[in-house]
Every structure is written in C-alpha cells, then in structure tokens.
Amino acid sequence: MDDDSVFRRRRHIAGIAQAFRTSHEIMSAALSIAVFAGIGYWLDEKLNWKPVFTICGLCLGLITAGISLRRLLIRLDHESEQQKQQSGNGETHNE
Secondary structure, three states: OOHHHHHHHHHHHHHHHHHHHHHHHHHHHHHHHHHHHHHHHHHHHHHOOOOHHHHHHHHHHHHHHHHHHHHHHHHHHHHHHHHHHHHHOOOOOOO
C-alpha cells in the first residue's frame, strides 16, 4: 500500500473510533438520567414518599447528564478548532 492509502485508512478508523466515543458519552448521559430516576423510584416505593425521591433522582440525573453533555460539546468544539487550525496551516496529515 502507498502512504496515501495508509493515511486514508488510519483516518477512517480514527473517525469510527471518534464516533463510538461520542455515542458512548451520549448513552452514558441518558443512562445516568434513567439510573438516578430509577433509584429515586425505588426509594419512593421503599419509604412510601411518592414522588419526592423520584423527582430528586430525576433532577440529579438531569444535572449529571447536562454536565456530561457540556463536557462533550467542549471537547468536540476544541477538536473542531484544532482541525481548523491544522487545515489553515496547510498540513495535510493529522497523525
């Protein structure tokens, strides 16, 4: 294989890995909402305080998910800025 095809293959694999990482972070945020709301629901059933703990768990899950998604957006923005700078400098390979 020539250098260009190796570079394209590496870049393609890196893109797939990046997509998996991003989707993992989004799924983790969604799961945090479900887990905290589920724990709140379980506590409500156990202590008969409906719906206090469910609402508290949901709020905690939403806060956790919001923080996680904010970090994701900051990382993606940072990576986008780096790519713009690299393409602006005339670099052809991002290795």
